[in-house]
Every structure is written in C-alpha cells, then in structure tokens.
Amino acid sequence: AQKVTQAQTEISVVEKEDVTLDCVYETRDTTYYLFWYKQPPSGELVFLIRRNSFDEQNEISGRYSWNFQKSTSSFNFTITASQVVDSAVYFCALLSGGYNKLIFGAGTRLAVHP
Amino acid sequence: ETGVTQTPRHLVMGMTNKKSLKCEQHLGHNAMYWYKQSAKKPLELMFVYSLEERVENNSVPSRFSPECPNSSHLFLHLHTLQPEDSALYLCASSQDGTQYFGPGTRLLVL
Numbered sequence: 001a002q003k004v005t006q007a008q009t010e011i012s013v014v015e016k017e018d019v020t021l022d023c024v025y026e027t028r029d030t031t032y033y034l035f036w037y038k039q040p041p042s043g044e045l046v047f048l049i050r051r052n053s054f055d056e057q058n059e060i061s062g063r064y065s066w067n068f069q070k071s072t073s074s075f076n077f078t079i080t081a082s083q084v085v086d087s088a089v090y091f092c093a094l095l096s097g098g099y100n101k102l103i104f105g106a107g108t109r110l111a112v113h114p
Numbered sequence: 115e116t117g118v119t120q121t122p123r124h125l126v127m128g129m130t131n132k133k134s135l136k137c138e139q140h141l142g143h144n145a146m147y148w149y150k151q152s153a154k155k156p157l158e159l160m161f162v163y164s165l166e167e168r169v170e171n172n173s174v175p176s177r178f179s180p181e182c183p184n185s186s187h188l189f190l191h192l193h194t195l196q197p198e199d200s201a202l203y204l205c206a207s208s209q210d211g212t213q214y215f216g217p218g219t220r221l222l223v224l
Contacts, residue, residue: 033211043202045215091157095211101170102213104157 002027002096006105013082014113021077021108023092033095034075040088082112117141118216120205126222135190135219137205146188149204195223
C-alpha cells in the first residue's frame, strides 16, 4: 500500500528557531518520487521540491533543506531561522502508479510567531 | 512556477443552484486534476484527466460532473449540492508527475 504519514499535526515556533517537519512514506515500488508542498493561508499549494528514489543526496535551497533516507523511508524538511512568512500548512506527497497520482500526507501546520 | 488559474475564487450557492468551476492551465501539461479540501480533512482526489480522458473517479457523488474539453481546460459542474460540499476546490496540472496547483475556489453551500 502507498501511504504518507506526517505525524506532527501542528508545530509552533518562535521566529529564528530551526524547525524540522517529518515525513514517513510507504511504498513497494522501487522507483518513486517524493514531494513537499507549502499551502499558505491564501490556499494555493506551492511546489517546493521533488526527489526521485535513486537520489538520496540532501538538498539545500536557501533556508530550506531536505533529508531523504531510504533506510528509514523518511523525507524530512528543515527550515533554518524560521520567519513569520513560513507560517503555512506543509504537505509531503508520494508519486504512485500511473497517471501521476499523488498520495498526500495529512499536512503539518506550522505557526511561526514573532 | 504557477500557470494554473481558477475561477471563480469564491462562490456561494444554494442547494438548488447549478454552477460551474473553471480551471485553465498555461503550462502545456497533459494531465489535470480536481481535489477537494475540507476543513480538518486531508486533500481528497476527485478526478484525474489524462490526455482529455477521465482516468480516475474516486467515488465522487454524481452531483459533481467534470468536463475536460481540451488539454488546457477543466470544468467541474455542480448541481444540487449539500452543505457538506462546502470546501476549497483545487485544480492541478502535470506533465511529468509534479503537480502545479491553482489558487482554488472556496465554495460555500447554503
């Protein structure tokens, strides 16, 4: 079965703190893709990153970094020096099967306070 | 990268009304999707169109009727909705698996 688990429902931090959002996935496929999306209060899901199952290199983009570990089936997302504008719901997703169907986690609501 | 537009952004309708949601993608993608997002619930995939053919219908009630006249446009026709259908309806498109979303239509059914 394909499944994505985001165990953290809500996280609250103070500005400038580092925060890690956890994502654990399940799949029997050997080739798969993992994604992170951000949903600010406006509602639109914004694509952040895509990784394929053969590339376990960590990635850094500005204050954002991603840690992909196949051994633990995890794809965690860290925001360094968080800012109020980072407040949003963050979704982890797994690409499964044909027709590009994404399996989404339940999302983690991040609140960054000044 | 955005390039998916949705209209209207907000919609209030009575249970006896008929309305349509429109999605347009300017990215040259070959697949389009409708999602429903209710408060406190996960994203629910409703319909998938690939090359203008419906390839997935996730047990969506018949009061929701999708239409994909071409690869750039996707509609969701609504009729005799229920208050529990109030939600954010999101459209997305993709070419290689990465889905790009529109801003959504916030629907309130009275």
